Amino acid sequence: MTGVVIGGIGAVSPAGWGLKALRQALDLGAPCPVQKLERPGLNKPLDVRLVPAPAERPACFQHPRLRRGSAITRFAVSAGIEALGKNEVARLGIITCVMSGCVQYSRRFYHEVLDNPASASPLLFPETVFNAPASHLASVLGNVSINYTLVGDPATFLQGLALGAAWVDADRVDGCLVVGAEEADWVTSESFRMFYKGFLLAEGAGAIYLRKPRVESEVALQCVTDSHNYSGRSRAEAAKAMRTQLGGGDLLVDGVQGVRPYDRAEIDAWLDWKTQRISPKLVLGEGLMAASPWQCIAAIDALQHGRCSSAMVSVVGCNQQAIGAQFVRA
Amino acid sequence: MLFPVIKPVSQARVAITGAGLVSALGIGWRANAEGFRTGRVAFGPVTLFDVSRQRAKMAAEVRLAGGAEDEDRASQLLMLATKEAWTQARWNPSDNLSLVLGTTSGGMSLGEAFYRQAITTPGQRRGQPTRVLHYQPQRQALDLAQEFGFAGPITIIANACASGANAIGHAFELVRSGRAERVLTGGYDALSHLVFAGFDSLQALSTTQCRPFDAARDGLSLGEGAAMLCLENLEHARGRGVKILGELAGYGAASDPHHLTQPDPEGSAAFQAMSAACESAGIAPQQIDYINAHGTGTPLNDSAEALAITRLLGNASRLPVSSTKASVGHLLGAAGAIEAVVCLMAISEGWLPPTATTRATDALCGFALVREPTRAEPQCVLSNSFGFGGANAALVLRRCQ
Numbered sequence: 001m002t003g004v005v006i007g008g009i010g011a012v013s014p015a016g017w018g019l020k021a022l023r024q025a026l027d028l029g030a031p032c033p034v035q036k037l038e039r040p041g042l043n044k045p046l047d048v049r050l051v052p053a054p055a056e057r058p059a060c061f062q063h064p065r066l067r068r069g070s071a072i073t074r075f076a077v078s079a080g081i082e083a084l085g086k087n088e089v090a091r092l093g094i095i096t097c098v099m100s101g102c103v104q105y106s107r108r109f110y111h112e113v114l115d116n117p118a119s120a121s122p123l124l125f126p127e128t129v130f131n132a133p134a135s136h137l138a139s140v141l142g143n144v145s146i147n148y149t150l151v152g153d154p155a156t157f158l159q160g161l162a163l164g165a166a167w168v169d170a171d172r173v174d175g176c177l178v179v180g181a182e183e184a185d186w187v188t189s190e191s192f193r194m195f196y197k198g199f200l201l202a203e204g205a206g207a208i209y210l211r212k213p214r215v216e217s218e219v220a221l222q223c224v225t226d227s228h229n230y231s232g233r234s235r236a237e238a239a240k241a242m243r244t245q246l247g248g249g250d251l252l253v254d255g256v257q258g259v260r261p262y263d264r265a266e267i268d269a270w271l272d273w274k275t276q277r278i279s280p281k282l283v284l285g286e287g288l289m290a291a292s293p294w295q296c297i298a299a300i301d302a303l304q305h306g307r308c309s310s311a312m313v314s315v316v317g318c319n320q321q322a323i324g325a326q327f328v329r330a
Numbered sequence: 331m332l333f334p335v336i337k338p339v340s341q342a343r344v345a346i347t348g349a350g351l352v353s354a355l356g357i358g359w360r361a362n363a364e365g366f367r368t369g370r371v372a373f374g375p376v377t378l379f380d381v382s383r384q385r386a387k388m389a390a391e392v393r394l395a396g397g398a399e400d401e402d403r404a405s406q407l408l409m410l411a412t413k414e415a416w417t418q419a420r421w422n423p424s425d426n427l428s429l430v431l432g433t434t435s436g437g438m439s440l441g442e443a444f445y446r447q448a449i450t451t452p453g454q455r456r457g458q459p460t461r462v463l464h465y466q467p468q469r470q471a472l473d474l475a476q477e478f479g480f481a482g483p484i485t486i487i488a489n490a491c492a493s494g495a496n497a498i499g500h501a502f503e504l505v506r507s508g509r510a511e512r513v514l515t516g517g518y519d520a521l522s523h524l525v526f527a528g529f530d531s532l533q534a535l536s537t538t539q540c541r542p543f544d545a546a547r548d549g550l551s552l553g554e555g556a557a558m559l560c561l562e563n564l565e566h567a568r569g570r571g572v573k574i575l576g577e578l579a580g581y582g583a584a585s586d587p588h589h590l591t592q593p594d595p596e597g598s599a600a601f602q603a604m605s606a607a608c609e610s611a612g613i614a615p616q617q618i619d620y621i622n623a624h625g626t627g628t629p630l631n632d633s634a635e636a637l638a639i640t641r642l643l644g645n646a647s648r649l650p651v652s653s654t655k656a657s658v659g660h661l662l663g664a665a666g667a668i669e670a671v672v673c674l675m676a677i678s679e680g681w682l683p684p685t686a687t688t689r690a691t692d693a694l695c696g697f698a699l700v701r702e703p704t705r706a707e708p709q710c711v712l713s714n715s716f717g718f719g720g721a722n723a724a725l726v727l728r729r730c731q
Contacts, residue, residue, distance in 0.1 A: 032675075036588070040449065040452070041449060041452030041453075042453060055710075057508075065590070074716060076461070080581075094585075098488075099466075101488075106524070107445065108439075109520075109524065109527075110442060110445055110523075110524045111405065111445075111449075113523060113524060113527040113547075114446070116383060116385045116393030117381075117383050117384050117523075117527040117530065117531075118384060120527050121530045121531065122531040122532045125527075125528035125529075125531050125532060126528075126590045126591045126718060127590075128524070128528065128534070129488075129718050129719060130434065130488035130490075131443075131488055131489050131490050131717070131718070131719040131721060132590065132719060134719065135587075135590055135718070135720050135721075137583075138585045138587050139587040139718065140587075141587075142587055142601060143585055143587060144584055144585050144586070144587060144598075144602065145584065145585060145718070146583045146584070146585070147489070147583075147585040147721065148487055148489060148496065148500075149487065149488045149489055150485065150486060150487060150488070151433075151436070151467050151468070151486045151488045152467075152468045152484070152485075152486055154485075158332070159332060159483065159485065162332035162333035163332075163335045163485075165334070166333055166334075166509075170337070170507070171334070185339065187445065187448070189443075190448065190464040190731075191458075193446075194455065194459045194462060195459065195460060196371075197464075201610040221333065223331050223333060223334060224331060224332040225331060225332065226331060226332060226483070227482070227483040227484065228485055229334060229472065229475070229481060229483070230472060231472050231475040231476050231481045231483075231484075232475075232479075232481055233481075238731050245331075260544055265574075268691075285415070289605045306527065310399070313710050314428070319463065319466065319468065319469060320468040320469075320471075320472065320484065321484070323332070327411070
């Protein structure tokens, strides 16, 4: 048993703002609605799953930092605040994980540069930087402790989770917020469709707050496997190595999304798995770095509601690594 | 397992056994050491993209021979720096070697090329999948691992201009805590039009000359490059009989929530990062013999950093401080890594790099700004890196006893 537990979870997804919307969508199991994203220059809009407008404007949007904040920043901050809840943490570590990152403002800014660099907006450029969401989150929380932004494929979120847990375990921080976030853009959607037709990009964020245990029966992070990366081996081989290392549990939360060529490596790795399984991406879409925390949240939620006593999360990233994690009810 | 990790009985000391770098001063340790020691200034007109409609026209470009067709500029810089460090450390291929990299933009020039083609000839796919793949920093990291024949966890930290220092600091913590015996680490970034135009739009680029800590400073100048370090457990390094270039002794990091692009005017997070680095190294700030400042040359950064250094040292009037951005510009994700190697050069070769372009030191500087080539025997040095978004990091390096 490890000494790091889940102190809170938060989510923004195509199902809506907050954990409740995510939970309802996963319980229902019906795919979220698909929207059309305009692709300039082509009369062929791209299918994506976007985060709907919030029913009520979240209070954190009134913070000065969020007035110009990009979509990804708003998702990350909202999920982070929900996960942190009422916890007051003196030394809070923040680890924010992204793959495409602030792609909307980056595209807009570069378009302005191509039009006329002399008039490109100085308001946009700072929001293009990978760590802008992490910076805004720290500012909204008034946090001055260590803050990392990690870039990689979606399995990187589990790397972030392991790093945050190691910080907590070693008393480097009193608690750690680990966030994964993405925003949808035609550039990202088109890029993935070059490799996988039928790819359904989604956007949003998920956050997990890690801390030391306080009471019994909390959900603990039991382990995070090694990073089985794709240096010198195939994605399928890496997925199998991850699955072997992860062992067994009551529930599997996988990353299968319904695009057969993409899913094959993960499906093959888990061919022997015959019991409980949840596949959040079939409902929510491929949220890249946001999707990995959605998977973790599904696992944690099942444990918190007594539907299992151990749950595994499998993330077979698109172009870097396969990593798994196991959560247990202490 | 990435978690849980085995808790060490004691903290390991961290040796630097290899260092490689590329900057506008040249390729490799020797060319760079000579340039930094003498304060050579390596700026010239930008040739990589059109800057005719921008305020600033100068940058510190690296002169590269052509690389592979699908290898972008950032990857070439990264490969060159790694080759030098790897060879120096006499490392061999390994199945368990961690890689920790810092970058702000990965293969941004490929991303730009992708976008230009996507909007000018929509539907034309030629070359686009390659650009998508190699634009991403994790692809560049995997290419590096394959080239040098190693596998292990890859961590990419994108903490803006502190990325390189954060990467080295994280690698330091991996070795010190016993989670890794060896780590390859550093930072890299190539010049790109988007980033150049971005800093220009903020009016952060100097239209004259980058003059860190000058009373009349008017902004930073951009550069490009890469620097890589081979870190390993000191006992392990001694056991191999390899030359130890120096010891990485401490690391501190802090966040500045003041503003997305401006530091807290008092430099509170800079002070916190420097204090934490000293504490991590087990030294008092007064034991520092030289500080390689972040020193971008922007009015706001340099004044906040000057106040933070003065606050850290109390009476800092005799402490030598310089900014090597006067020579090679601001290398963004590579800056902290390049500057860590410059500190290593100073320790091992016995000199302090000057801030060669500064003419009249700002009165806020309560320390001795090094403006001329200087012989010295620094034992313990500190390197600062501060970034957009409030990422602040400091490293302590010392001569290995």
